Amino acid sequence: MKRLIAALLLLAILLPFMPAGLAEEPTTISIALWEVDPTFVDANDAVYEFLCDKFNIRIDPIAMTWDDYTEKVNTWVATDDMPDIFNIDMIGNNMKTLNMWVNEELVKPLPEDMSAYPNLQKILSLPDVSMTKMKDRFWSIPRCKADLSGYGWVAQSGCYYRKDWAEQLGLEVPTNLDEFIEFARALVNGDPDGNGVNDTIGMTSFDAGFLVAYIWPAIEKMPFGTWQTDENGDPYVAVNAEHTYEAALLVRQLYNEGIIDPDIAFQDTDAGFNKFASNKAAILPFQLYQNDHYIFDKFSALYPDKKLEDMIGYLLPIPNKYDGNYYYTNMTNYWSEMYISYKVDDAKMEKILQLVDYCASEEYMDIIRFGLEGVDYRREGDEIVFLTEDGQRPNLLQKYPFLNGFSFLSVWNEGQMFFDYATNYPYSAEIINEYFDWVSVNGKPKVVSYDYTMIQTPLRDMYVDQAQELLYQFMFSGSQGDPEAEWQELQDRLAANGLYEMVEEVGQAAREARGE
Amino acid sequence: MTTKASAQPPLRRKFKRVWNYRYILMMVLPVIALLIVFSYVPMLGNVLAFKEFSIRRGIWNSDWVGLKYFRQLWGMPQFWSVFSNQLIISFMKLMIGFPYPIVLALLINEVRSPKIRRSYQTAYTFPHFLSWIVIAGIIKGFLADQGLVNQMLLALNASKHRIFNDGDQFRVMLYLTEVWKEGGWNSILYLATLSTINPSLYEAAEIDGAGRWQKILYITWPGLYSTAAILLILSVGNVLSGGFDQIINLYNSVVMQKADIIDTYIYRTAISAGSNYSFATAVGLFKSVINVALLIIANTAVRRMGQEGIL
Numbered sequence: 109m110k111r112l113i114a115a116l117l118l119l120a121i122l123l124p125f126m127p128a129g130l131a132e133e134p135t136t137i138s139i140a141l142w143e144v145d146p147t148f149v150d151a152n153d154a155v156y157e158f159l160c161d162k163f164n165i166r167i168d169p170i171a172m173t174w175d176d177y178t179e180k181v182n183t184w185v186a187t188d189d190m191p192d193i194f195n196i197d198m199i200g201n202n203m204k205t206l207n208m209w210v211n212e213e214l215v216k217p218l219p220e221d222m223s224a225y226p227n228l229q230k231i232l233s234l235p236d237v238s239m240t241k242m243k244d245r246f247w248s249i250p251r252c253k254a255d256l257s258g259y260g261w262v263a264q265s266g267c268y269y270r271k272d273w274a275e276q277l278g279l280e281v282p283t284n285l286d287e288f289i290e291f292a293r294a295l296v297n298g299d300p301d302g303n304g305v306n307d308t309i310g311m312t313s314f315d316a317g318f319l320v321a322y323i324w325p326a327i328e329k330m331p332f333g334t335w336q337t338d339e340n341g342d343p344y345v346a347v348n349a350e351h352t353y354e355a356a357l358l359v360r361q362l363y364n365e366g367i368i369d370p371d372i373a374f375q376d377t378d379a380g381f382n383k384f385a386s387n388k389a390a391i392l393p394f395q396l397y398q399n400d401h402y403i404f405d406k407f408s409a410l411y412p413d414k415k416l417e418d419m420i421g422y423l424l425p426i427p428n429k430y431d432g433n434y435y436y437t438n439m440t441n442y443w444s445e446m447y448i449s450y451k452v453d454d455a456k457m458e459k460i461l462q463l464v465d466y467c468a469s470e471e472y473m474d475i476i477r478f479g480l481e482g483v484d485y486r487r488e489g490d491e492i493v494f495l496t497e498d499g500q501r502p503n504l505l506q507k508y509p510f511l512n513g514f515s516f517l518s519v520w521n522e523g524q525m526f527f528d529y530a531t532n533y534p535y536s537a538e539i540i541n542e543y544f545d546w547v548s549v550n551g552k553p554k555v556v557s558y559d560y561t562m563i564q565t566p567l568r569d570m571y572v573d574q575a576q577e578l579l580y581q582f583m584f585s586g587s588q589g590d591p592e593a594e595w596q597e598l599q600d601r602l603a604a605n606g607l608y609e610m611v612e613e614v615g616q617a618a619r620e621a622r623g624e
Numbered sequence: 625m626t627t628k629a630s631a632q633p634p635l636r637r638k639f640k641r642v643w644n645y646r647y648i649l650m651m652v653l654p655v656i657a658l659l660i661v662f663s664y665v666p667m668l669g670n671v672l673a674f675k676e677f678s679i680r681r682g683i684w685n686s687d688w689v690g691l692k693y694f695r696q697l698w699g700m701p702q703f704w705s706v707f708s709n710q711l712i713i714s715f716m717k718l719m720i721g722f723p724y725p726i727v728l729a730l731l732i733n734e735v736r737s738p739k740i741r742r743s744y745q746t747a748y749t750f751p752h753f754l755s756w757i758v759i760a761g762i763i764k765g766f767l768a769d770q771g772l773v774n775q776m777l778l779a780l781n782a783s784k785h786r787i788f789n790d791g792d793q794f795r796v797m798l799y800l801t802e803v804w805k806e807g808g809w810n811s812i813l814y815l816a817t818l819s820t821i822n823p824s825l826y827e828a829a830e831i832d833g834a835g836r837w838q839k840i841l842y843i844t845w846p847g848l849y850s851t852a853a854i855l856l857i858l859s860v861g862n863v864l865s866g867g868f869d870q871i872i873n874l875y876n877s878v879v880m881q882k883a884d885i886i887d888t889y890i891y892r893t894a895i896s897a898g899s900n901y902s903f904a905t906a907v908g909l910f911k912s913v914i915n916v917a918l919l920i921i922a923n924t925a926v927r928r929m930g931q932e933g934i935l
Contacts, residue, residue, distance in 0.1 A: 182898030374876035
């Protein structure tokens, strides 16, 4: 009897704890993503808590920056110390290493049946994404634009300029290459900041790549060093296409004349934005979206009394000198991929896929755009009614810091910019909408072939691509020497580096793959 | 007649000597441990140069591939370009960087006021304690297009210099900034050696009518000579290793063809690319073998000149 009473008492003590004891512990998922800050993951953040409750997970954010992510990811993999999820652009960029990861199964393949994850299945069924299969399996989740209409990268090669300076000097917005050069030259020589010193930089940017991407298609529709297909169906690399030399020469001349920022090849990535905002540079080729931090915050802080729309304007693409087309950036639907560590067990894998699938859903996109339904907004038919006092969209990035980093966990959410771009600056959204409306109708994609992305051959494996550094040396060294001789030297170096043998081998592999 | 000690068996005698010096030997132990852990154990990893590295299987279980990566290395045009950059940059750094601390030490030694001498010494030594990433930021701030130097040149109606865009000027900048950063620190050993020279030699020379230059030539320099010889051997033996921190923080695509050295090449091929670990190890091993060869040559040369070597 005493034993029975003791057992009952023990049961009575343990009973209140039983539900908690039986409940499944949340799964912690470590995620390495660009520029995520540990402070983004906060128990007081309602969006984060919503996701945690929905999937019974916790997130352990692993920081990596745009400057160091490649080194960090490679070091994690080499030392067998990778997070559960890590992100990097390997496909088309570093296939040799990706092959190694796949051959050694350092990353986990996705299940063959993805029907439980409809949003991911939709992404994986896109023609260019389905090409990323290796050994008939998907080894990553390519990160697509949320907008899959084919216009996702339209605003990638945009261009801002100092509208107030141009108006002050009485300059018209340029409509062709010659006008653009004159426009830039007038801004450089017109002392628009009025400091009495001829020190205005014409064009600067985040890096030389953005700057070249804006000017180049005004002459050559094929970006330098990209894969192309000739009339016989064979591949070649656009290092010496019909107008390549002329495009490179133009950039070189603009650089030597002082129109392009002399420091463009080596300055820190933030320096260009600072020069643009601090009255040092007049034109800034850059993507037109997600620029609150890079551009609009800086202008707002420096010139609180001025209107952004009076100071900042945007330029349309420069029409190509030969065919008159307005070329915009052409890329695959995806850029970069999400990889899952081989150490992740099946149960955790399921949770990860559920989370990633949800973050690619329309429902999650609505959270990014409007906040939490019932808390930040309600729907009245097709209309969104914000529940703030003034009826305006709340500052979601401030209210839910989680969205600062994790809004693009599964897809690049700036694809949503065409409808409701979550920015603190309505003028920024206005610019992008106008630009998109015009370029998506009047523009054409730059000419690039992605058919050879996944082909790996022994020579391609060993090939070290020097095309960009040789081009930059030609354009940005300030050389006053004979450009034709220097261009020939560049071509000779590319040839000596084994470019043409490698391309021939890739062509052979492509023919074999086609069964020829 | 034999002493008591010599009557002991040799092993016991040795043990007793060790025991007598036990405290001194204990002080050396951490240094030995440091060398073993950070210098000798990692050397075992060099075996990777002869293997096809598999991350899952680890270094020891990876397959042997013989000299595959060395053959690949010797057949790559980029490698020889990098190798020649390394030789040119290192040689020039040696040419400028080796005599500079000696001259600096001699000059500081000639300053009479101890306070001013210490101030100079501190000012010259301080840059050594700044990391290259900090110094790179300062240098870019000074030498960029809108940096201090170009603004001063403009004010003087001179034309601007684009040092970061010109391979040759970039190399000169590498030599000078290296000397500026390390010259003061490297002169410490010479200053320590100078302090060991017997002052009575200078007094005697003065009585014999020797001037300042003659005292430097006939007393100071002979006192420094053997230290300089040892430091020269060490510098030559390190000629293919220097400059990674400096160059990785300062170079860019435009000057890459003239500034890429072996260590930056290894970093890009292994760490940035995320594969090629065996290839990068082969490059590193090749570099070390050349370094050892240069060390032996320098040591032999110095010994033939009548000085003590380090081997």
